[in-house]
Amino acid sequence: MQAWRVHRNGEPGEVMRLEEVDRPVPGAGQLLVRVRAANVNFPDALMVRGKYQVQPPLPFTPGVEICGETADGRRIIGNPALPYGGFAEYAVVDEAAALPAPEALDDAEAAALHIGYQTGWFALHRRARLTAGETLLVHAAAGGVGSAAVQLGRAAGARVIGVVSGPDKARAARGLGCDVVVDRRSEDVVAAVKEATGGRGADVVYDPVGGDAYTWSAKCVAFEGRILVVGFASGTVPAPALHHALVKNYAILGVHWGLYVRKDPAAVLDCHDRLTTLAAQGVVKPLISERVPLAGAADAVRRVADGTTTGRLAVLPGAPPGEDTDRSAAVREGAGR
Incomplete structure (x- = not known):
C-alpha cells in the first residue's frame, strides 16, 4: 500500500515521503481500516515538526482523524493508532475508539465531525x-x-x-x-x-x-x-x-x-451521539473547502500549518489526481456566499 511517512522531523514539504509499505498489522483490540478520507489537522503539522505534546516514534504516518471502512464493511470514524496514521490507504484504529460514521455526511465531512466538533x-x-x-x-x-x-x-x-x-x-x-x-x-x-x-x-x-x-x-x-x-x-x-x-x-x-477520551470515554460517546443528531438535522455540517488525492497530503499539511486554508482539507486515498477539483471549487464558492 501507499503511505506518507516521516523519518525525521522538519517541515512537511521536506520530510514527508510517499512510500510503498506493507499494510499495518493490528494488535489486540485494534482494527485494520481502509481509509476513505483523512482530514488534515494542525496537530499533524506539529507532529511532523516534532513539536506536538504526544510524539509518535519515527518513522510514522501522520493523519490523526479519519473516516474508514472495516473488514466487515462498517463505515467508522476515529483517531488512528499512531504510528499508523490516516495519510495512507490503510490505518489502524483502536476498536473501542471506532465510532459509527454519521449517515448524513459524506466521508470527508464525517471524518471532520470528530476532533474539532x-x-x-x-x-x-x-x-x-x-x-x-x-x-x-x-x-x-x-x-x-x-x-x-x-x-x-x-x-x-x-x-x-x-x-x-x-x-x-x-x-x-x-x-x-x-x-x-x-x-x-x-x-x-x-x-x-x-x-x-x-x-x-x-x-x-x-x-x-x-x-x-x-x-x-x-x-x-x-x-x-x-x-x-x-x-x-x-x-x-x-x-x-x-x-x-x-x-x-x-x-x-x-x-x-x-483527556476526556482517557478519563471519561462515556462522555465522548454521548457527545458523538449528540453531534450525529445535529448533523442529521442539518444544524451542523463540516466545511470541507478542498478534497485532495493521497499524493497531495504533504502540500495540504503545509498549507494548514501556514494558516492559509479555510475550513478543512480532506485527503482521499482512493481518489486519482484531479478527480474532485470541480467539487472542491463548488464547496469553496458556496462557503463564500
Whole structure:
C-alpha cells in the first residue's frame, strides 16, 4: 500500500515521503481500516515538526482523524493508532475508539465531525456552560476548529462574533452563520467587539490561536466571562496576567479533549451521539473547502500549518489526481456566499 511517512522531523514539504509499505498489522483490540478520507489537522503539522505534546516514534504516518471502512464493511470514524496514521490507504484504529460514521455526511465531512466538533462541544458546553442569548467570540472562525465552534455556538442559541483574516475568510464566516464578522487585518478587534456588544464584551471567547488573539480576548471579555484556551496556532503561548483576571472577574479555562477520551470515554460517546443528531438535522455540517488525492497530503499539511486554508482539507486515498477539483471549487464558492 501507499503511505506518507516521516523519518525525521522538519517541515512537511521536506520530510514527508510517499512510500510503498506493507499494510499495518493490528494488535489486540485494534482494527485494520481502509481509509476513505483523512482530514488534515494542525496537530499533524506539529507532529511532523516534532513539536506536538504526544510524539509518535519515527518513522510514522501522520493523519490523526479519519473516516474508514472495516473488514466487515462498517463505515467508522476515529483517531488512528499512531504510528499508523490516516495519510495512507490503510490505518489502524483502536476498536473501542471506532465510532459509527454519521449517515448524513459524506466521508470527508464525517471524518471532520470528530476532533474539532468534539473539542467545540466540550469547550462550549462542559467548560464554559454557554447558554442561549450569550455572545460567543470565535477566533479563526473560518478555520477547521473555529468553524465547528461557530456552528455549535449557533446551535446553542448564542450570538456569534467571528474573527478572521482577510475578505475570503470573512465571506466564509458569514456563510457559516456568524452574526458579526471582524477582519483582524483591517479592523481593531477589541473596538469592534465592544461596539457589537454595546460595550459589554463577549460572554465566552473560543481561542485556538493564542498570541495576539489571547491579548485581545482579555481586553474584550465580559464581566463573569469565560476565555477558552483551545490551542496555539499562532505559535505563541500567552502568559496570562492573573491580576487582570481577578480585577475583571473572568475565568480562563483550558480545553484538552484528549483527556476526556482517557478519563471519561462515556462522555465522548454521548457527545458523538449528540453531534450525529445535529448533523442529521442539518444544524451542523463540516466545511470541507478542498478534497485532495493521497499524493497531495504533504502540500495540504503545509498549507494548514501556514494558516492559509479555510475550513478543512480532506485527503482521499482512493481518489486519482484531479478527480474532485470541480467539487472542491463548488464547496469553496458556496462557503463564500
